[in-house]
Amino acid sequence: TKLQPPTILRLLHGRGLAMAAVSQSAKRARLADGLHPALAVAQSMQINSPPLTDSAPKLKIGTHDGKFHCDEALACAMLSLLPAWSEAGVVRTRDPAVLATCDAVVDVGATYDAASNKFDHHQKGFDGTLDGFDTKLSSAGLVYKHYGKEVIVAITGGQLSAETVDVLYSRVYTNFIEHVDGIDNGVSVADGVLRYKVTTDLSSRVSRLHPSWNEDSSSAVVNEAFRQAVLLTGTELVEYIDGLQQGWLPARSLVQESLAAATDDGQVMTLTTFCPWQSHLFDLEKEQGIEGVLKYALYADSRGMWRIHAVAESEGSFATRKGLPEAWRGLRDAELASACGSEGASFVHAAGFIGGHATKEGALEMARLALV
Numbered sequence: 217t218k219l220q221p222p223t224i225l226r227l228l229h230g231r232g233l234a235m236a237a238v239s240q241s242a243k244r245a246r247l248a249d250g251l252h253p254a255l256a257v258a259q260s261m262q263i264n265s266p267p268l269t270d271s272a273p274k275l276k277i278g279t280h281d282g283k284f285h286c287d288e289a290l291a292c293a294m295l296s297l298l299p300a301w302s303e304a305g306v307v308r309t310r311d312p313a314v315l316a317t318c319d320a321v322v323d324v325g326a327t328y329d330a331a332s333n334k335f336d337h338h339q340k341g342f343d344g345t346l347d348g349f350d351t352k353l354s355s356a357g358l359v360y361k362h363y364g365k366e367v368i369v370a371i372t373g374g375q376l377s378a379e380t381v382d383v384l385y386s387r388v389y390t391n392f393i394e395h396v397d398g399i400d401n402g403v404s405v406a407d408g409v410l411r412y413k414v415t416t417d418l419s420s421r422v423s424r425l426h427p428s429w430n431e432d433s434s435s436a437v438v439n440e441a442f443r444q445a446v447l448l449t450g451t452e453l454v455e456y457i458d459g460l461q462q463g464w465l466p467a468r469s470l471v472q473e474s475l476a477a478a479t480d481d482g483q484v485m486t487l488t489t490f491c492p493w494q495s496h497l498f499d500l501e502k503e504q505g506i507e508g509v510l511k512y513a514l515y516a517d518s519r520g521m522w523r524i525h526a527v528a529e530s531e532g533s534f535a536t537r538k539g540l541p542e543a544w545r546g547l548r549d550a551e552l553a554s555a556c557g558s559e560g561a562s563f564v565h566a567a568g569f570i571g572g573h574a575t576k577e578g579a580l581e582m583a584r585l586a587l588v
Contacts, residue, residue, distance in 0.1 A: 261296060261446070262305035263439040266314050273305030278318030278325075279355075281308040281435070283426060284442045286419040286449060287354035287400040288323035290393075291335060293450030294359050294367050295320060306446070308439060323355035330362045337401070346389055354400040360393050371457045376465075383468075383499075384460055392456050395419075418452060467491035468500075475500055478510060484583045486576070487515040498531050511538040512583040514576070521562060522579035524571045524586070539568035540586050558582050 262273050265281060277295055279288045295301045307318055315321050320333035327334040328342060335358040337344070344353050346361055353361065360367070368384050369376070376384070398405065399419045414420075422445045427433045471493045478485040487493060493513060501507045513525045526536035544556050546566040553561045558581045560574035573579040 261443065263443045264305060264307050265435040265439060266307070266309050266311060268307065268314070273303060275301060275304040276307050276318040276320075277301070277304050278307045278309065278315045278321040280310050280324035281438070282310075284308075284422070284438070284445055285323070285400055286396050286422040286445070287356040289422055289442065289445035290356040290396055290418075290449040290453065291322040291359040293446045293453065294356070294363060295322075296446070297367050297370050297450065297454075298363060299370065306442070308435075308442065322359060328358060330358075335359050335362075346394075348386070349389065349394065351394050351398045351403055352401045354397040356400075357389075357393055357397040360389060364388065364393075367453075368457060371454055372461050376461070380465065384457065384465075387460060387464075387495075388453075388457060392453060418449060422448060464492055464495070467493065468496050471496040472500055474513075475504075475510070479580075480584060480587060482506060482509045483511045483587055484580065485510055485513045486580070487513060490515045490517065494528065495531055497527070508537060511587060514579045514583060516576070517572075521572045521574065522576050524573065524579050524583050526569045528569075534567075534569075536569050538586070540564050540571050540582075542568065544568075544571065544586075556582055556585055558585065 277292050279292065292306055296304060301320075304319070307314060309315065310324060312325070315325055320335070321327070322335045323337070325334055325336045326339040327336055328339070328344065335355050336342075337352070337354050337358060342352075344358070344361075345351060346353065346357060351357075365381050365385050368381050368388065372381075372384075395405070395417065396419060397403075399417070404410075425441045425445050425448070427437055427441060431437075470487065470489060470491050474485050474487045474493075475497065485497075493515075497510065497513075498507075501510070510527050513527060514522060515525070516522050524540065526539050529535045529537055541556070544552060544564040545568045546564065547555055548563045549561075552564060553559050556564075558573065558578050560578040561582060562572035562574060564571035571582060573582055
């Protein structure tokens, strides 16, 4: 028997998606009952295979039977988060006659027609992408393309402006949905030989929920495993969007203010409070037409040390626009102070992407020396 996904605390009658255990007291208070409000659905989700009985749900999401994948599990999870689909069940089959009775069909049927809620991507000639992106969409990406903003509204409780929902829509696709699309469509994450493998991504974890070759693979067993895949993907999507709403979005105005006050011809930014600044920075630079200008961000860490952080060339990149000088790299304390000429300098990482100083003024001095 497969273990329950570790992120799931409890299920609401076999359907509700639970939030992961967390240490932050604010999140514990917000999710005191273990469920996100968008997931508090009283009726159990039914996962059926034909023949259907009279007890089958009136609203049905059709998908293929047999081996399941992350994309259709996530597609079903997203639909189930919407109020209009809150009482829907899933029918797993490849029978065209049965699929024709479904209210939505994902990942099967060789048809993409949003008007009739048909979301397959396997048909010849299909190469659809999300606007502004290059990765071919899977069934998850197709559902997200048409219902993603509604999903975000459902998860965030309708508290965000349309403009903010647009910001999250792009962010969620880039950091949660797109890799599911890429993996399901066989799109490599990079060209050439990869230096290492990642086997703990969401798609891999969904795959491990499927019974092994030497385990019971009856419809009942596989359908229950698929239920767990829907719960896993839905839970993590909710957790991710909730994290954006509670921790990522509040940082945007802080970064915007700090960027506006950048010194040294816009090359040095001092954050009044540490926050997740890099992802906002790239968006704000693009909006303002100042991409690539900022070289260093200064901020105090949890111990009161001031950090000098070299800005990456792009979000997620290890390459920086202007790393700290080679002559400083790997040095600490007195040796570093002598090399850079700033008393109180604490360290510079061997890769040159970050350094530290005892004071804010000293960190600014180091940044200015590094600009020369």
